[in-house]
Amino acid sequence: MGISPDPIFVPGIWGPYFSAMVPGLWLNEGGQSVTGKLIEHVVQGHAAYPELQAKASARFQSIYTYLNSHLDSIKKSLPVGFLTVDLHVWPDFHGNRSPLADLTLKGMVTGLRLSHNLDDLALLYLATVQAIALGTRHILETMEEAGHSISTLFLCGGLSKNPLFVQMHADITGLPVVLSQEVESVLVGAAILGACASGDFTSVREAMARMGKVGKVVFPKPEEKRFYDKKYKVFLKLVEHQKEYAAIMNEDI
Numbered sequence: 001m002g003i004s005p006d007p008i009f010v011p012g013i014w015g016p017y018f019s020a021m022v023p024g025l026w027l028n029e030g031g032q033s034v035t036g037k038l039i040e041h042v043v044q045g046h047a048a049y050p051e052l053q054a055k056a057s058a059r060f061q062s063i064y065t066y067l068n069s070h071l072d073s074i075k076k077s078l079p080v081g082f083l084t085v086d087l088h089v090w091p092d093f094h095g096n097r098s099p100l101a102d103l104t105l106k107g108m109v110t111g112l113r114l115s116h117n118l119d120d121l122a123l124l125y126l127a128t129v130q131a132i133a134l135g136t137r138h139i140l141e142t143m144e145e146a147g148h149s150i151s152t153l154f155l156c157g158g159l160s161k162n163p164l165f166v167q168m169h170a171d172i173t174g175l176p177v178v179l180s181q182e183v184e185s186v187l188v189g190a191a192i193l194g195a196c197a198s199g200d201f202t203s204v205r206e207a208m209a210r211m212g213k214v215g216k217v218v219f220p221k222p223e224e225k226r227f228y229d230k231k232y233k234v235f236l237k238l239v240e241h242q243k244e245y246a247a248i249m250n251e252d253i
């Protein structure tokens with residue numbers, strides 16, 4: 001969700017809506033559908049999922065904490081994100097909401113191998129997280145081309161608790177990511193509205209300034225920019241090729 005003082009119309013992005021989020025400002029919303037469910041689908045549908053469950057349970061960890069540590073153990077001297085140099089995902093398993101607004105699009109994976117061990121599961125999980133972040137970059141670039149100026153990302157919700165998800169968004173978008181001090185930050189939003197309704201604050205903006213606290217800022221790693229620029233080129237090629245395949249199959253025989 002991006003706000004601006006003046007209305008900006010962006011193809012494939014919802015809005016603009018006046019005072020929908022912050023009074024006096026215009027809101028555009030560009031979303032990706034069921035991103036958390038997509039990660040779950042990819043992980044739980046893999047042949048190595050029972051092994052992952054057993055090993056994570058033995059360590060009293062969530063499966064995602066275990067996967068993140070497993071990626072660290074196999075990356076050797078490389079940055080962890082570089083492990084997917086030949087594995088790429090297009091994440092629209094449920095169609096594209098923004099910025100293409102095309103419900104006919106499907107998910108894509110290129111770079112699969114015959115093996116199906118825990119390493120393969122971890123890499124596919126990583127590539128899926130990267131694909132979601134690349135989708136965010138696609139939305140941001142579309143909004144900026146239409147006139148938005150976006151310099152910072154603010155993440156909330158369940159996926160913001162995953163440090164790999166957060167770092168990939170910083171590295172792939174090239175923007176700092178701000179996390180709320182309060183982990184359940186959506187509840188803070190409800191409290192802000194309640195505080196305004198009760199008269200404790202004279203405006204939503206005043207309540208936001210007083211009640212919203214920055215907990216952590218995650219910065220992109222500039223030395224990894226070139227790699228993710230290349231990943232982004234591949235990302236855009238994937239949907240271009242998918243549309244070409246669809247056109248071929250829809251040709252009159």
